[in-house]
């Protein structure tokens with residue numbers, strides 16, 4: 496009898512905290528069904544003052560913490576382990592002061608201990624069975640996949656937030672979007688699709704076909720926006736060129752990329768924009784703090800201007816921390832991204848370490864939006880950092896060097912090995928039509944690596960078409976060093 500009462504009590508508490516969280520959420524879900532103005536989907540939220548944004552974050556956080564504490568075992572255990580009463584966190588400042596960042600490792604350990612979903616979500620088996628919808632997961636490339644069972648409430652919020660982001664990019668009536676994706680359990684393309692449905696913008700789904708078929712879709716139906724990974728934008732454009740179709744003459748005027756860094760790498764951004772004669776715009780985020788877009792381009796991002804992306808601060812709290820001590824970095828200083836997701840039923844997270852390097856800027860943007868911007872966009876995750884003989888660098892820095900050399904193919908491979916003397920070495924493999932006289936290409940790349948990355952590397956020049964083609968998310972670093 497007593498155990499029944501306990502379960503009922505907990506369910507009542509769960510219901511009460513959820514009701515309050517939903518009430519606050521609804522209060523700030525403005526312009527739910529359609530755009531509030533030509534320039535801003537949600538004018539009041541998109542242009543709110545910095546004080547107003549902080550007030551919204553504080554109010555949402557105050558409702559979120561009891562909801563999370565009551566419904567997520569992972570978070571309840573963490574509060575208890577830290578000896579922290581959830582009522583002690585009432586503001587964003589309190590959160591940053593008292594709550595250490597949550598890492599992927601902590602979440603992965605939780606999944607291993609409570610397979611297959613872990614306990615960080617508020618979505619219990621019972622809620623999942625009752626409300627259903629869709630499962631998304633992290634790729635698991637750097638460990639155990641972390642799964643998220645998103646519910647109907649998440650779907651609605653997701654479509655609304657992503658519609659605001661697409662609107663900011665200048666995507667709307669008159670556009671048709673071709674979504675090239677495998678439509679796996681990753682949130683990028685699905686999130687855009689739901690937003691397009693809400694916006695009443697036509698979409699073409701380009702899954703399950705090869706590049707030849709996709710190029711015929713472009714020629715036949717004249718989409719104005721191409722959505723894909725940066726690697727695929729290059730691949731598709733090259734396949735069209737090989738078939739004597741010039742991508743520059745097609746209907747595509749905008750390329751919306753996600754899944755890999757792109758705008759932060761000037762040489763990659765230039766290559767894609769040149770190849771298609773189109774403007775590159777970007778979605779940035781990760782499955783753990785999805786659904787909802789994290790970073791997004793706006794119309795003030797000029798085709799050849801400085802790179803930056805907005806963050807949506809009324810639904811998420813973004814900060815950067817230094818990688819060594821995990822302390823907040825000063826404004827204008829580079830750090831690793833940390834996100835508190837205030838607006839997901841399944842995946843509300845408190846200070847999750849997303850771990851991309853960027854610099855946050857809180858000054859208002861030429862587009863009129865007041866939300867923080869990640870200057871230079873996002874140059875890669877700390878998980879991907881290569882440490883070679885004590886020198887640390889991101890693969891994106893190497894990509895910038897390689898793609899700055901004219902005529903070098905889009906594909907490349909970074910090989911890390913240990914030589915017979917026990918020294919760790921890097922060899923970069925690239926493709927070039929003049930591979931037989933590759934020494935000039937090779938010395939250009941190795942000398943640029945020395946000056947820009949302070950690293951001596953070997954370079955191998957191969958005939959075009961030798962390296963494996965990257966269709967979706969690229970895996971270009973092969974680490975075969977002796978551990």
Ligand SMILES: [Zn+2]
Nearest residue numbers: 793795860862
């Ligand atoms: Zn802007």
